[in-house]
Amino acid sequence: MDVCESWKSEQQLPIVYDPGYNITLFGLEKLHPFDACKFSKVVAGLHTNGIISNNSQLVKPLPASLTALQSVHSQTYLQQLHSSSFKVAQVTELAPLAALPHFIVQRKVLQPMRLHVGGTVLAAALAVAHGWAVNLGGGMHHAHREDAAGWCPYADITLAVHRVRAASTGAVSRIMVIDLDVHQGNGVGRDKLAAGDAELYILDMYNGAAFPWDTAAKAAINTKVELQPGTSDQQYLSQLHQALNKAAAEFPQPHLIIYNAGTDILAGDPLGRLSVSAAGVQQRDAAIFTFAEQQRAPIAMLLSGGYTRASAGVIVDSLTALLRGMASKLGAAGT
Secondary structure (H helix, E strand, O other), X not given: OOHHHHOOOOOOOOEEOOHHHOOOOOOHHHHOOOOOOHHHHHHHHHHHOOOOOOHHHOEOOOOOOHHHHHOOOOHHHHHHHOOOHHHHHHHHOOHHHHHOOHHHHHHHHHHHHHHHHHHHHHHHXXXXXXXXXXXXXXXXXXXXXXXXXXXXXXXXXXXXXXXXHHHHOOOOOOEEEEEOOOOOOHHHHHHHXXXXXXXXXXXXXXXXXXOOOOOHHHHHOOEEEEEOOOOEHHHHHHHHHHHHHHHHHHOOOOOEEEEXXXXXXXXXXXXXXXXXXXXXXXXXXXXXXXXXXXXXXXXXEEOOOOOOOOHHHHHHHHHHHHHHHHHXXXXXXXX
């Protein structure tokens, strides 16, 4: 997609969102620990904090097309996903979906997910054009060409990498994925290994005792940090800074950073099982944006996982601090 197709006004921010991101399915979505409507809560919080005054300031994506998805997924996998409610139930880990007619699952689950994918691709393009962007969704890092799991039906990060490279005609080739979701980003790793992609650098910091335990995919990780359950702020941030220093030495000044910013590192998250505070999440996000600035690299941030009801509020506070900080720097530069 050409960025200009979605960028309608100088008043817009490079923040990507569509109300269709939110999944409601007769209440069945509440049986999964993931808050499938956290995206609208984040937007409401940005309104409350004065970051945006109306939704027209946000950029709306188009859903990923079947043709686009075929470029990163096998025909066999897509056929299973798009014809079987059982397969969708398996991938989303929401068993009751298997009993629903597939046209309902298609409309209520897969269509919103394709919007998220389009949002990630658009955020990557906007980041290259404007220096930074945020997709208020996305981050489906467990999906890969042949399969998927963990509420991640489509490989949005892999597709964003492909599309931004193709659109740049070589200007954007060296891409760094910083994956700080609490779970190993095995889908991105498997796609990297399958492609033999030496120009994709992965920094992955995750709970080594948590899903998906994908040993084969670990070979794709350039900077790997396996955290212990219960890791708290000081240790987490110390290990993050060490990892960033290593990445900067090994892969300096990437052409783009894709930042998978899961909030499932929060204390009390039932699937993350770490002990990072809300303040720690803010410090983490600030560290990644500072790193991108130091590397002179555009950055696209994705929200990824988070399984406590506190996640949306923590995201709002962190984005508010980041965006106010950027506005302050721009103001200072203009004086």
